Amino acid sequence: MSTQNETSLSGFNEGDLQRLVEFAQLVTSAQDAMNDDIVNRLASTFSEGINMLDRLTRNEGLLHLLREMDRPENQAFLVCLSNAFTEVSRDLATTPPKGGGIGCLLKLLSDPGVQEGMRLFAMVASRMSDGLRELHRKGLGS
C-alpha cells in the first residue's frame, strides 16, 4: 500500500522534478542579478507607464480619434497627407527659393493647385468652426 506522499508524487517523473529545479535556479539567478536600484527603476517605469495608460484610456478625445481612425477614408486621408508632406519636403530641398515680391505672390495665387489648396483649407476651417461650436454647446469645450 502506498503512503499519501508517494501517491501525491506519483504524477511526477524525474523530468518534471528536474524542470522544477531548473525553474527554481532561474528564479534564484534572476533574484541574484537584481538589486535595489533595478527594482526602483522598473517600479518607477511601471508606475509612470500605468499612469500614462490610465490617462490615455480615459481620454474621450483620444478614444474618439481612434474610432475615427478605424474608418478607411480617414486612413487614406492620413496617407495622402503624409505623402504630400514628403513630396513638398523633397520639392523644397531641390528647388531654389523664388525671388519674392508682389509679382511672385500673384503668380503663386494664380496657380490652380494653390487655389485648390486654399479652397481645401477654407472648407476645413468652416467645418472646424461648426464642430467647435457644437462642442461648446455640449459643454465639452471648456
Next chain:
Amino acid sequence: MRILVVGGGTAGTIIGNNLARRLGPETRAGKVRLTMLSASDRHMYQPGLLYVAFGQMAPDQLYRDQASLLEPNIEFHVDPVKQFRLDKNQVVTEAGKTHEYDIMVIATGSRMVPNETPGLTEGAEFFYTEASAVKMYKALREFTGGRVVVAVGVPHKCPIAPVEVMFSLNDFFKARGIRDKVQLEYYYPIGRIHTIENVAKWAKPEFEKIGVKTETLFNIREVDAKNRILKSEEGTEVPYDMLIVIPQHRGMEVIERDNMGQGGWIPTDRYKLTMNGHDNVYVVGDTTNLPVSKTGSAAHFQAEVVAENIASIVKIGSPVRDYDGKVYCFIEAGHDKATYAMFNYLNPPELKPPSKPMHWFKLSYNQMYWTSVRGLL
C-alpha cells in the same frame, strides 16, 4: 452639490481623485463641484523620509507637483483653512476667501511637536521633515562610534518607524564597518517594545539577534543637550552620544484653535468616518482620533471608503460602506529584507518571516505611491 476637500496629503488626494473619477459625468454637467484646499503646491511621499535619513533616497525624489497628481475636474487652491465654521457649512482660508460646502472632507494630517519637550530640538535627531532627515543623515555619516539611543514620543505618526530605524541603524553601521564600535539602545513608552502586541513579539527576538538593548516604560521628559543626557518621566537618565527621537505628534493647529478635537485629533465615527455630530463632515487619515495607526496606508483605506460613500450619496442619496479599520504596513527588517503587518478592528496582525521579495515590494511601492494617490491603485 459642493464637495470640499481640506488637505492635499495622501488621504485628501486619493479622495479628490477617486471622487473625480466616480463623479465625472456629474462634474461635467455642473451638478457637482469638487474643490481642494491645500497648504502646499507640492506633495511629499512622507515614508521616503526614513530612506533620506539613511542616504538611500535623495530629497527631490519625495516630491511631485500637487496639481500634476489631480484629476482636471478638481478645482485646486493652495490656500489653507484658517477657520472652520461648521454651523454655517463654511471654511475661511488664509487668503480670506470663504468656501461653502454641502459635504466636507477634513484631511489636514498631523505635525511633529519636538519643541514641546525641553531640549529635544537641540539635542536630538529626527527624520519627520526633509531638513531633519538630511541633518540626521549627515550626523550618521560623521558618527564614529558610541552610544546611539533611540527614544519614542507618543502619539506619533507611522508606528512601525521606530522598529525600522533600529534595523536600518544596524545595517548602516555595519556597511560603514563600525558596528562593533556602536551600542544601539531602544526606549519605548509602554510596557512592551511596540504598541501592536504581535509586532512587539516579533521584534523582541529580532532586536536581540542584532544586539539592540531595549527598555520599556520610558516616557521622554526632557533632553539635557549640553551634557547629552536623556531624562524620562519615570526618573531614569540615559547618557548618549547620538540621540534619535521619534517625536510626539499633534493634529494641525487650526483643529485645536477651533476646538474641534483635543490634541488636534477630531472625534470620528470609527465605521462611517464622519465627524461626531456632523454627518456631512468626513475625517480621514492622521486627523482622526481613531485607534488605528497614523499611516499612509490607513489614510488610503479610509479614503477609498469615504470617496465611495460620498459618490453614493450623490448618486443614490445614501452611503454604502463602512471602514473596518484596515491597515497594511511594510516593515523594513534590515539585511535587505522586509515583512508586513496587516490588521483591522477585529484581527490583529500576524507577521510573516522577512524576505527579500517583500523588501523589493516595499521599494516598488515607494515608486508606485504616485499611482496610488492618483486613485489608480
